[in-house]
Amino acid sequence: DPVARARRAAELGAAAVCWHVGIDMQMQGKTPFALIEELARGSPIPVAVAGGLNSESVARAARAGAQILIVGGAITKSPKIVEATREIRRAIDTQKEVSTELFRRYSGTEIREAFLKVSSPNVTDAMQRQGAMHGIQPHLTDRTVRMVGPAVTVVTRDGDWAKPVEAIDRAGPGDVIVIDAGGSSTAVWGELASWSARGRGVGGGRHRRRGPGHRCDLGQSGCRSSAGT
Known part of the structure; x- marks a missing residue:
């Protein structure tokens, strides 16, 4: 008490x-x-x-x-x-609030805005190194782009692009598609998928496998893919 x-x-x-x-x-x-x-x-x-x-x-x-x-x-x-x-x-x-960005508490609708202002290391430090994903590296055509949004997660297998395509249909504007291809060597994502995702307003996408990673900048006017097998 x-x-x-x-x-x-x-x-x-x-x-x-x-x-x-x-x-x-x-x-x-x-x-x-x-x-x-x-x-x-x-x-x-x-x-x-x-x-x-x-x-x-x-x-x-x-x-x-x-x-x-x-x-x-x-x-x-x-x-x-x-x-x-x-x-x-x-x-x-x-006794009246003066707007500030220091030690600001963001509401649920402002979370994306807050994350766009910081880096991934900032976030993992604040989370005491918890929740970080390993083995994922950025491959963006524009290094100033930040990819932030609710994750639509996908688990698929070598060369099977059916689930990633389904994820495009399920994803909403601002969502980020995250694909685990099980360490495969065959691409499960390409330029057509990138353009489809961009058309639906998807905020970004990453997938993990062996070899070159898929690269797509959905935030710009064009989209390039390096998702070779």
């Missing part, structure tokens, strides 16, 4: 009680605002909050009743520290 613990802390002489949102909670998208409101109503001493605060969330924390707001990375990791500090102070004073 956080309120009971806050009252006990006050009895022991504590000047304030702090709720820290750990990195594990931040990675799960958890927020402390409901708990802060509960603490602010029931705690006899000031409530502090720390962990992942920026100029957007700090305003929500202030509205929830937090009297001490501890901000770290949103200031120290900003390329403009003075400006970032002023924006955070303004958000606290007005």
Whole structure:
């Protein structure tokens, strides 16, 4: 019971009680605002909050009743520290969010936008090296292209292109087709498949096998394939 613990802390002489949102909670998208409101109503001493605060969330924390707001990375990791500090102070004073890209929490509809701003190493670092796919290398005609989207996964066998074609029919706009051809040496994807996928708005495709990999840039006006056998 956080309120009971806050009252006990006050009895022991504590000047304030702090709720820290750990990195594990931040990675799960958890927020402390409901708990802060509960603490602010029931705690006899000031409530502090720390962990992942920026100029957007700090305003929500202030509205929830937090009297001490501890901000770290949103200031120290900003390329403009003075400006970032002023924006955070303004958000606290007005209790209104100031838009920022630092320590921003993205909603489900904004996930693709967020991933387009970072690299694969950034993502795997944030996920503590979990979920990374091995043996897949980028073969893009344009190195500035980023391939991001929900995966449509396919398992097929040497030279069998029926399942990859079915994946094109199942994939929606922005999806990425990922094919496991079981280490085969015969292509299961080619230029016609690439053009079909592009026509349906598929965001990209990768498949893994021995030998040269298929190369297709679905994000440009043309599509080239090097999916030779």
